[in-house]
Amino acid sequence: MPRPSLNDLTAFVAVATHRSFRRAADEIGMAPSTLSHAMRALEERMGVRLLNRTTRSVSPTEAGFRLLDRLQPALVSLDEALDSVAGFRGNVAGTVRINAPRLAAGFLVREILPQMAERHPDVTVDIVVEGQLIDIVSCGFDAGLRLFESIPKDMTTVPLGRPLAFVCVASPTYLDRFGEPETPDELQRHHCIGHRMPSGKLYRWEFERAGQELVIGTNGPVVLDDEELMVDAAIKGLGITYVADWAAELALSDGRLRKVLAEWMHAPEEVAIYYPGHRTVPPALRAFLDVVKELRRK
Structure with a gap:
């Protein structure tokens, strides 16, 4: 069996995670019809049906769920391997867009941003204060910050290290x-x-x-x-x-x-940064997460 390309596998993870060709296409920059054809070609190449389709929805088959479970951590590991050499290219630059409630945004400003400004002066952290829980992917954010229990299960999380009560x-x-x-x-x-x-x-x-x-x-x-x-x-x-x-x-x-x-009063609850784990983590976001992890260990 010909080995599927990394692009095809990444596209499958996006479709299977979003349960939508339109949202997955927006994420990876491809027309929905082109993405649908690519998934049919992937299924033919692999000789197994990966997605159930109706006129209104798409969802993984049993085989699709099994492939998704194995691919997500593999793609995260691949992203981390690529990011590990990012420092050899020079200074990290770019913009990190983060959605957070007001109190959490204040914590980021006081505790995280000073370290980011010192270590990564070419990275812009764009924080939007939002009271409601939103879909960070469809709204164009790189990451969000919420109570752990309210974070969607398909997201990768990095605990902030300071519980909230x-x-x-x-x-x-x-x-x-x-x-x-x-x-x-x-x-x-x-x-x-x-x-x-x-x-x-x-x-x-x-x-x-x-x-x-x-x-x-x-x-x-x-x-x-x-x-x-x-x-x-x-x-x-x-x-x-x-x-x-x-x-x-x-x-x-x-x-x-x-x-x-x-x-x-209830016991304290964990707060975490979260982001879509099936996507390539941009160097600027990776730098931000590294600062969060280091401060958590102190």
Whole structure:
């Protein structure tokens, strides 16, 4: 059997991953009809059907899934091998487009970008703040940054090395005046600063203790869609708020806020950079990931 070309195998991985000839064609810069013909030629060359096609969808066959499982790590290893000699070509240059929520974007600016600017001055890191989880490939991003559990399973991940936890916080002034809740149910008699999600819905506060889980709808004088503003509102004594600890850490450290219901909070969650592993990783993105990995080890 003639050996398929690397281009054909890469194209198959794109189609099998996206389950769409159109999205795969956009990624690899090929017309959908040309890509479809290339996949039929690949199947004929290999003597096995790799894709199930209908007028509206495409999905791997059992043989296609088996080939996809073996090809994805192989292509990643090939990309890494090629990138390992990139340094011999001179300075890494290019643009890395990253999609991230506001708090995570702030972490990148404070912790990652100074190292990138020092080591790779010819790389531009273009960060777009986005509250909703989007398809980074179809939207033209090289990578995204999210909680690990919300990252699509077909993506390659690089843990950021700093978990994120959620905390309930209030100012000492507020707690002195209204008292401290001992259980989540007691929040019903407190002023709570609401969080409006990107979807427009109000976030319901989630708690867990000894296997018991509670989801609480809250009421209060203020509803905001930005966690840093929620922290500011809590500092001003407007009520209790429920935010990521990254947003509240400075105010907690200097005493402007105090944690409440700490024993009811969920365990910290891992945050990770993610990117499509079946694609060739550009040198600029590889340089960015290397900085993330090095800082994680410190």
